[in-house]
Amino acid sequence: MNRRNFMKYGAMSAAGIVLFPVDLFADKTKTENKKHFPQPLSFTKKDGWKEFEISVNFLEHEFAPAMTIHTLAFNKSVPGPEIRVKEGDKVRVIFKNNTELNHTIHWHGIYVPWRMDGVPYVTQMPVMPGKEFVYEFIAEPYGTHFYHCHWGTLLHMQSGMYGSIIIEKDEDPIKKIFPYDREYTLIYSAHDVNFLRNELNSMLERMKERSFLMKNGRFSPERFNLFDTKEELEKAIENGYQPPYLVNRRSSAELPVPNWFTVNGKSYPSTPNLYIKEGENIRVRLINAGTENHHLHLHGHDFWMVCDDGVPLPQPWQRNTVSLSPGKTYDIIIEGKNRGIWTFHDHDTRRVTNNGLYPGGNLLALIYEDLPKEERMVGNMKKMKQKNPNTKINILPKIALDE
Amino acid sequence: MKTTIVTILILLIRTVMYAQVSPEIELGAKGVMSGNFNIDNTNTSSAVSDFSDSQLLLGFKQKLYSNWRGQMVFGLQFPDADSNLGQVFFNHIFLKIENQKNIIKIGRSTTQTILNEFPTLRDDDAMQFNYSLNPFSGGMNTQDNQYGNVIEYTHIFKQRYHLTVHGENFVNLSEPNNFKLNSFGTSFLYIVPESQIWNRNILQRIGFSYNNYVIDNFSDLLKNILGTVTLNLKPDPVHFIDLKLQTIYNVGFTGINDINNYSNYVRTPSFSSFGTVRYLYRKYERPLIQASLGFGYKSFSLANDSKQILGIFNVFYRLGENFDIGFQYRYTQNNGQVENLFGRQEQRFQIAFVYSVNQLFNSQFDDRNSILNLEHNYIK
Numbered sequence: 040m041n042r043r044n045f046m047k048y049g050a051m052s053a054a055g056i057v058l059f060p061v062d063l064f065a066d067k068t069k070t071e072n073k074k075h076f077p078q079p080l081s082f083t084k085k086d087g088w089k090e091f092e093i094s095v096n097f098l099e100h101e102f103a104p105a106m107t108i109h110t111l112a113f114n115k116s117v118p119g120p121e122i123r124v125k126e127g128d129k130v131r132v133i134f135k136n137n138t139e140l141n142h143t144i145h146w147h148g149i150y151v152p153w154r155m156d157g158v159p160y161v162t163q164m165p166v167m168p169g170k171e172f173v174y175e176f177i178a179e180p181y182g183t184h185f186y187h188c189h190w191g192t193l194l195h196m197q198s199g200m201y202g203s204i205i206i207e208k209d210e211d212p213i214k215k216i217f218p219y220d221r222e223y224t225l226i227y228s229a230h231d232v233n234f235l236r237n238e239l240n241s242m243l244e245r246m247k248e249r250s251f252l253m254k255n256g257r258f259s260p261e262r263f264n265l266f267d268t269k270e271e272l273e274k275a276i277e278n279g280y281q282p283p284y285l286v287n288r289r290s291s292a293e294l295p296v297p298n299w300f301t302v303n304g305k306s307y308p309s310t311p312n313l314y315i316k317e318g319e320n321i322r323v324r325l326i327n328a329g330t331e332n333h334h335l336h337l338h339g340h341d342f343w344m345v346c347d348d349g350v351p352l353p354q355p356w357q358r359n360t361v362s363l364s365p366g367k368t369y370d371i372i373i374e375g376k377n378r379g380i381w382t383f384h385d386h387d388t389r390r391v392t393n394n395g396l397y398p399g400g401n402l403l404a405l406i407y408e409d410l411p412k413e414e415r416m417v418g419n420m421k422k423m424k425q426k427n428p429n430t431k432i433n434i435l436p437k438i439a440l441d442e
Numbered sequence: 443m444k445t446t447i448v449t450i451l452i453l454l455i456r457t458v459m460y461a462q463v464s465p466e467i468e469l470g471a472k473g474v475m476s477g478n479f480n481i482d483n484t485n486t487s488s489a490v491s492d493f494s495d496s497q498l499l500l501g502f503k504q505k506l507y508s509n510w511r512g513q514m515v516f517g518l519q520f521p522d523a524d525s526n527l528g529q530v531f532f533n534h535i536f537l538k539i540e541n542q543k544n545i546i547k548i549g550r551s552t553t554q555t556i557l558n559e560f561p562t563l564r565d566d567d568a569m570q571f572n573y574s575l576n577p578f579s580g581g582m583n584t585q586d587n588q589y590g591n592v593i594e595y596t597h598i599f600k601q602r603y604h605l606t607v608h609g610e611n612f613v614n615l616s617e618p619n620n621f622k623l624n625s626f627g628t629s630f631l632y633i634v635p636e637s638q639i640w641n642r643n644i645l646q647r648i649g650f651s652y653n654n655y656v657i658d659n660f661s662d663l664l665k666n667i668l669g670t671v672t673l674n675l676k677p678d679p680v681h682f683i684d685l686k687l688q689t690i691y692n693v694g695f696t697g698i699n700d701i702n703n704y705s706n707y708v709r710t711p712s713f714s715s716f717g718t719v720r721y722l723y724r725k726y727e728r729p730l731i732q733a734s735l736g737f738g739y740k741s742f743s744l745a746n747d748s749k750q751i752l753g754i755f756n757v758f759y760r761l762g763e764n765f766d767i768g769f770q771y772r773y774t775q776n777n778g779q780v781e782n783l784f785g786r787q788e789q790r791f792q793i794a795f796v797y798s799v800n801q802l803f804n805s806q807f808d809d810r811n812s813i814l815n816l817e818h819n820y821i822k
Contacts, residue, residue, distance in 0.1 A: 097818040107821055109814045233805045236814065243813040244637055245727055248679040251641060257680070262726060281726070287762055288726070 063312065063380065063406050064415060075303055075311035077203050077224050080120035088175070089128050093119065094135040095142055095188070100199060102299050103306045103393055108232050109239060110199035111138065111188070117304035118226045118328070119202025122186070126206050128178040134166060139246050141165035141190045144174060146204065147366065148184035148349055151176040157189045160265070165190050168250055178206045182349020183324040183368040185226065193330070194238045197230050197295065199304065201328035212351045213322065217343065217372040222322035223313055225302050227363060227401060228329035229390065231295035297331060300390040300400035307393070307402040313383065314408045319375040327363045333390060336360040337373065337405065338381040346370035360386060378407040379414070463504055467803040470499035470517075474564060476770075476794035483786040492792075494522045495564040499534060505807060506539065509822035513538040515551075525583035533589045542810060542820050545596040553590040554608050554629055557651055557670040558688050561720045561734040563756055563770040563794055570784075571716040571738030571752055572688050574666040577655050578614035578624060581704035586613045591621060601816055604631045604649075612655070627653035629668075635811035640679050647672035647686075657709075664709060665693040680724055687717040699744045701779040714740035716752070733757040748778030758796070766796045 062068055082089040098112035113119025124130055136142050143165055145157035155174050159165040166172045188200035203224045213219075249263060261280045266272040276282070283289040302310045315321050322345075327333060336359060343355040348368055361369055384391050384402045393399025474495045481487045497519040506512050517534030521527045536549025555574040562568055566584035569575075579586035591611040598604055610625040631649030634642050648671045655664040668690050676683035694711030701707050718736035722729060738752035756770035770792040776784045808815050815821065 097814075099819050099821065109818055109821065236808050236812075237805060240637075240808070240812045240814055243817075247641060247813075248727060251679055262680075288728075 063404070064408060064410070069314060069408070072312055072314070075305055075309070077118055077121035077226065077303065078116065080114070080122050085131070087129055088131040089124055090131045090133065091122055092133050092135070093144070094137050095200065096137045098199070100304065101309070102230075102301060102304070103309050103399070106299075106306070106393070108230075108235060110235075111140070111142075111195055111239075112199050113202050117199035118228075119186070119200070121202060121224060122204040124178040124204075124206055126179055126181045126208050130174075130176055130178050132174040134172045134174060136166045136168060136170055139168045139250065140195075140242060141167055141246070142195065142200070143172070143189045144186050145189035146174070146176065146184070146186050148180075148182070148368070149176060149204065149206075150179050159190050167253075168246070180349060181206050181208050181212075182346055182351075183224075183326065183370050184349055185326045185328055185368065187328055191242060193295070194235065194242065196328060197228065197297075197330070198235055198239065199228075201226060201228065203324065203326055205324065206349070213345050213370065213372070216355065217320045217322070217345065217374075219320040219322050219372065221314075221319070222324065223311070224324045224326065225311070225403075226304075226326045226328050227333050228301050228304075228327075229297035229331040230299040230301065230329075231297045232299055234295035295330070297329070298392075298394050300329075300331070300333075300385070300392070302401045302403060307391070307399045310401065310403040312404045312406050313373070314406050315373060315375045316409045317375045317378050317407060321373050321375075323371050323373060325361070325363055325367075325369045325371065327365050327367050330365055331390060332365070332387065333363045333401065334360055334386040335363055335383065336386040337383045339377045339379060340373060340381065340405070342374070343372040344369055345372050373405065375407065378410055380407070380410070381405045464804055465502040465504040466806050468499070468501035468503065468800070469803070470497075470501070470798075470800045472497050472796070472798040474794060474796050476563065476792045479791045481789045483788070492522075493520055494525075495566070496520045497533065510539050510541045511807070513540070519585070521583055521585055525585065527583055527585060531585055531589075533585065536592070540810075542822070543598045545594070545598070547592060547594045547596075549591065550589060551592050552588060553592060553610050553612070553625075554594070554606065554627060554651055554653065555587055556688070557629065557631065557649055557668050558647065558672060558686050560686055560688075560716065560718050560736065561732065561756070562718075562736065562754060563768060563792060563796070567770070567772060568716050568736065568738050568752055568754060570750060571714045571740055572690075574651075574653050574668055574690055574692070575708040576612045577657065577664050577705070577708045578612050578616070579704070579708070580615040581707070590625070593623070598810075601811075602632055602634065604629075604633060606630075624656045625654060626656070627651060631670075635816060637811060637813050638816070639674070640677055640682050642674055643677055644673055645671075646674050646684060664695065667691045667693070675719070679727075682722040682724065683720065684722075685717065685719050687715065689713070689715045694744075696744070701742065701745050701748055701783065704783065707780065707783060710745060711743045712740055713743070714738065714750075718754075728760070728763065730760050731758070742778075742780075745779050748776075748780045750777070750780055750784075751775040764797060764799050768792075768794045768796060770794065 080091050082091045093113050095111055095113055096115055098110050098115055099107055100110040100112065100117050101107045110117050134144055143157040143159050143163060154162050155176050156162040184204045186202055186204050188195040203226060260266050261275050264283055281288040299306055313321065313323065341357045341359050343357055344361060345352055345355045363369060381404065382402060383405050391397055391400040391402045476492045478490045478492050497517060499515060499517040501513060501515040503511060503513040514537050515534045519531045519533040521531045534551050536547055536551045538545065538547040556572055560568065560572060569584050569587060573587045576587045592608060594606060594608040596604055596606040606629045608627055609623040611621050611623050612625055614620055614624065629649060629651035632647065634646050639646055651668040653666040657664055670688040673685045675685050692712040695709050698706050698710040701710055716738040718734045720732065720734040723731040734756055736754040740750040742748045753773040756768055758766045758768040760766050772790045775787045808821060
């Protein structure tokens with residue numbers, strides 16, 4: 040039987056069930072799964088400051104097996120590392136730019152001094168190739184937030200320059216209502232990989248020239264597209280300057296259309312899974328660092344929405360689908376009340392695809408790790424009510440890429 | 443018979459059912475429209491409206507298994523009116539497969555008769571000086587030297603060193619229906635990728651080629667040796683100057699002392715050189731003005747009195763993205779026996795519009811020479 044027929048029969052026998060790779064209950068799988076969440080960034084204490092170091096590099100990054108693209112990565116990971124501090128901490132982040140492009144870091148949702156907000160030419164000069172910038176701020180307010188590059192934002196965020204920053208309290212208000220021990224951070228994004236490739240190449244070419252000219256003291260407003268005032272821009276246009284957004288200069292006239300959808304930088308079947316036990320509460324921090332709306336739906340459960348943009352809700356909402364728009368963060372509590380293996384995915388199913396093919400994208404699973412062996416999916420088919428005697432398949436396939 | 447038909451039908455249906463991979467589609471077009479004003483040594487003048495060298499290219503490309511890429515290109519060109527090639531000449535019909543380090547090309551395409559790209563209005567403006575000339579041609583057109591039915595293999599070392607072995611079937615005037623390979627050779631070139639040209643201190647390109655034309659059999663080879671170099675005289679993104687040189691030593695055949703016809707012209711030993719100095723002004727990261735000055739010289743060792751000289755100057759101004767207006771002046775002088783073939787001298791003044799576009803639809807993967815692939819690891 041060839042693979043296509045195998046999958047056809049497999050799909051017939053498991054219609055409607057999305058299948059997940061490997062033995063989901065093996066210790067090795069669970070250990071590997073932990074690597075698919077943002078890794079905590081260590082810090083050093085200096086003069087009362089918690090000092091973090093973040094750099095950005097180009098990275099070959101794998102969304103899914105055999106699918107690799109060039110990304111921009113904080114500390115060589117997509118997403119970047121997770122900064123976790125206590126409310127009121129003095130935070131210092133030393134940011135080093137190891138690429139040939141300009142960058143900044145914007146602290147999304149954090150009450151930073153305005154000079155630390157990371158908006159190029161508004162709050163600071165861009166961090167140029169090979170240069171450093173030191174961000175200092177007091178960690179507030181409490182909650183789930185994120186950071187991202189604010190230079191060439193559309194391109195650089197899609198390229199992977201985002202990460203979570205979690206501000207904790209000693210006495211967590213959510214824990215008081217829903218006691219929990221385990222929590223997970225899920226950062227959603229969407230990527231038009233063709234736009235990324237073409238624009239990164241184009242930006243690299245431009246930046247090579249501009250860096251060369253800058254080093255030689257040959258800055259000119261028109262060449263760098265930088266003007267002190269609107270009047271200066273208008274005067275330049277009168278004298279023949281063509282803004283880059285015009286179609287007769289550089290504008291592509293097309294906005295990116297994402298064709299890959301990731302959670303923590305991975306698409307199904309490489310997405311992380313959420314493990315829970317019966318009777319356990321888990322907290323899931325949802326962050327949308329991409330450009331698309333994600334309507335996240337959990338099978339077999341309601342969950343409690345407890346924080347909106349990091350702010351604890353006065354009255355948690357019970358629901359099974361949440362619309363996570365770009366720039367939003369939500370914290371949800373899932374109660375382990377219905378054992379099994381349940382999918383948690385975007386119900387705009389266009390985002391549960393890889394390059395247009397379902398299944399893929401931001402599909403992941405909530406897994407009861409204490410599920411009795413006889414109920415596990417990767418068990419004996421004879422014990423299940425679905426039977427396909429002609430196929431001679433005793434177990435469900437472990438991975439499905441073609442339904 | 444019935445089984446065969448059923449099998450074919452099944453194959454066709456399966457082809458339709460599984461035809462899911464859409465290719466990248468590349469559209470290339472170049473229009474070169476010039477008003478030419480010629481004056482020869484008899485002070486006879488003529489003026490023509492010339493659209494030769496205009497062409498249309500359509501390419502399809504997709505990823506294959508095992509990290510290879512496959513490409514098909516169709517191209518047509520509008521040749522000179524007196525070329526004997528008809529209204530339209532199909533200059534490209536080839537298939538190519540390639541990966542990071544290897545390229546294999548089969549079909550009608552450009553031949554390895556030139557090693558550089560010179561800044562002239564049309565590719566053939568200095569053909570007698572910068573092309574290895576097809577000895578089977580009657581000299582009625584330039585396409586005979588530029589295009590052929592080729593089979594080529596190129597291996598690329600360290601992103602920049604290109605070693606090519608190639609065989610060609612050049613158009614043969616006396617045997618137009620003979621499609622046997624009548625040429626073979628090898629070339630070795632160091633080429634700085636396009637995206638990195640302006641910031642290389644000196645050397646942009648250097649290489650040589652050894653071409654053999656099989657005149658009657660393999661013991662009767664006409665050998666040409668080509669060498670080229672491109673130097674960055676002023677590597678700068680705004681004011682860029684480079685120097686391009688190419689020499690061709692046609693080993694030729696002994697005994698051809700008289701250049702009284704085109705066949706003897708291309709088979710007698712000769713030495714030709716052509717060089718240009720180009721200035722390019724790039725405003726807002728796009729070319730705006732380009733001016734170049736070129737000089738060519740060709741001598742014939744068995745016909746000492748014969749030589750050819752070429753001077754060429756042109757300037758182009760970019761009216762908008764892809765669209766240029768240009769002026770070119772070309773002076774040619776032929777002394778000795780070649781005077782009878784090509785006339786003693788000619789001056790040509792040309793004012794031209796040039797529109798060239800290259801558009802990629804359904805973009806799917808990167809080019810070998812992109813900055814990302816060159817500098818941040820190649821993605822297969």
